[in-house]
Amino acid sequence: MSTAPHHLVSRARHLAAEVLAPQAERVDQEGVPASSIEAVKRSGLLGVSAPVEYGGSAAPAAVARETAEILAGACCSTWFVQTQHHTPVQMLTKAQLPLRERLLGPLARGELLSGVAYAQLRAHPRVPVRVTRERGGWRFDGTVPWYTGWGLNDVMLLAGVTETDDVLFAFTEAREQPGLRPSPPMRLAALTASRTVSLELAGLWLPDDAVALRAPYETWAVTDRPKNTNASPAVFAVTASALDLLEGSDGDPATKETARALRTRLNEIRRQAYELADHPVPTERIDERLAVKTRSYDLLRAATTAAVVAGGGRSIDLGSPAQRLAREGMFLLVQGQTAEVRTAHLGSLGSPGRLSS
Template sequence: MTTTPHPLVTRARQLADGLLTPNAETVDRTEVPAGHIEAIKGSGLLGIGAPEDYGGSAAPASVAREIAEILSGACCSTWFVQTQHHTPVATLMKGAAPVRERLLGPLARGELLSGVAYAHLRTYPRRPVRVVRERGGWRFDGTVPWYTGWGLNDVMLLAGVTGAGEAVFAFAEAREQPGLRASPPIRLAALTAARTVSLELDGLWLPEEAVALRTPYERWAAEDRPKTVAASPAVFGVAEAALALLDDDTAGPLRTRLSGVRDHAYALADEAAPHEHLDERLALRLRSHEVLSAATTAAVVSGGGRSMVLSSKAQRLAREALFLLVQGQTAESRRAHLDALAS
């Protein structure tokens, strides 16, 4: 018996086959077009985990993972822009602040796209973005080193840390404004198309009503850690796209390895509490990258000299694999990866 795919999975496959995959090499050499984002907005995928009362689908995590694999394997740059959106939605779902009622519905329905500007929190006790109370709201100063989706996002979830060690998350419009200036787009070895910039904050003021979350940094870091040790569905999606370029004899053993890691990682995600088996989850993350590296390397080798042409799919996937090595990286995951490579 076969199981009928979730409607959102069907839509993701249609979007991948009809729009993302055919244009992926062009996007890689240019930028994610607004048309891709409009298609994502209209697909219902942006509300995948949001409550139905707010226009979302409240789909299970397994569906979200499958969709992430489909989108990342089709066009990793487009996937990376839209994947930022799901953290702001999840943040709003946990709170009862006024900003929830203002933004959760539009974000869940795909009327607005949100980016995130908070990865720098993982460098604490360094405080690249400092927050202080000012005029009944909050003043943000400092530098956001990486912000993806500039020119495509409508809003952003911005975070900084106070002098007392409190993490403050607030929504701002994703545009230049008093106190917020964006750099030119950053040229990257992969995913330049995702429109990544750095943001200079010089007295950006946001009202109290824009705040979605205030929490001690240590509490936020404890909740964040499981995310940074887990294997990413995008790794499996890009690996599958690379395996599709190989003959069956080469792809077969690699696909078996990939399936084993994926099944183990997803079983832990579904069956264990978020803070259980963290070392095992990190080991699986490293193993997933080993298979990804093997799959994309095999695709390049299989393509021969043609793989050196910028229009080569194999080369694009290999560069995307390099990007995923460091995406969401922390000092812990970096050390573990380096130790594994040295052993």
């Protein structure tokens, strides 16, 4: 007997059908509008994993993945802006600091949207952003190469490395201010709509009570490294959207058979990926996680390529969903990429018979 979907899954489907999917091609060309972000805020999805006592839903991981798939499949740019928000929520949920009482509720209830500026930590031992003690607080200097959601986010979670090789995460307002200057919006081959900039930091000062986490780099890295070895729900979402296009085309029986075969593979790889993601020890079975992740990339490329091929010359038009999905797929190949993931992916690409395995 089937059960009713979780209420956040129902809300995500409504948001995708009524707001995101109908304007996905326009958003891709013009940028994520504030109205879409306001709709996400109202939906309750920003608190999907947040504690109930702070206004969140404390939903299971499976619900968080399903809502992410729904949003990314409807409009990958909007999904990418809002997905940044969940890391700050998770960090504050674990923090025992006054900052948690000040920020977690507004973030969980969707009153505030947070971005993140910490991917540069993965460049270690290079230190793109240095943090030093100054005037009873912390001074940030350097460059954040990627910051998504500029002009849409209310706050940001910013990170750097101290002189003692600690990572330090702190919150600040997501606006130009003394010591923080954004670049012009980046022109990207995919997800330009996400309003991504780089940030120049030259003496940005933040007080002690803005700090969400300080820990030795290696202690933080032990928990960070395994995260990106898991396959992303967005990869499965864009794959599924490409297969929806393929199945809805006026192609010959061979087109339908291709869609059916790829859909079967999608269901199997997704099942394997989520079983691994739910494994109780995230630092175990890393080789398996990476193998499934690279297979999900293989399938993503196959599905988006099939949608372009089935659409023929129409697929090259910027108003075509097929080319948008193909570019989104290209973006997802490198989104959140670490050296470990890149090595595994390149190794798989050099293996003969990969797609036929």
